[in-house]
Amino acid sequence: QQQVKQSPQSLIVQKGGISIINCAYENTAFDYFPWYQQFPGKGPALLIAIRPDVSEKKEGRFTISFNKSAKQFSLHIMDSQPGDSATYFCAASPGTYKYIFGTGTRLKVLA
Amino acid sequence: EAGVAQSPRYKIIEKRQSVAFWCNPISGHATLYWYQQILGQGPKLLIQFQNNGVVDDSQLPKDRFSAERLKGVDSTLKIQPAKLEDSAVYLCASSHGQGPPETQYFGPGTRLLVL
Helix, strand or coil: CCEEEEEEEEEEEEEECEEEEEEECCCCCCCEEEEECCCCCCCCCCEEEEEECCEEHHHHHHEEEEECCEEEEEECCCCCCCHHCCCEEEEECCCCCCEEECCCCEEECCC | CCCCCCCCCCEEEEECCCCEEEEHHHHHCEEEEEEEECCCCCCEEEEEECCEEEECCCCCCCCEEEEEHHHHHEEEEEEEECHHHHCCHHHHHHHHECCEEEEEEEEEEEEEEEE
């Protein structure tokens, strides 16, 4: 119930391509869904976040798509760049300060 | 604004030894979190403070882990005695504490290796 399932575990994309990372949850009490980006040796940093009252949120090349009925949400990185190579974590929060993180996706963008 | 500071960055200890980690949150942030991130996994919340009070420590192994937040600012996380499975990155994060949802700002972490 408290899990957030993330896939794929790793992803290789050509420069300029679209990177897609998916997450699924069970707990309908979750009402805030952030995505974090983590570079090696660094702490995670907020990339973009969404509330379930919207189906899509876009910030630059990063878009979150949210499907409330399916309890799924995904991160799309358009025009992927080598600098986007990092580990991406989805998370969910049940209306409290607490985050439940997914297991992470290691993205590598080939030049 | 200055980010979340953590020290040390790396620590290697023998099993059964003790270790302590320090965190200085972003100035003015009332909420402080300690996470454990095992290699290949997402961060797992160990303990959450609101000012100097504990809000959630349900996943803290209290037989060996302890944490405190002095005067509602800096915090220390201690492990005593350490086990091999404690090898992980320990992340500290902070947020404003003005009401969820809130962005959590993470420090660089302390990488612990228990031999």
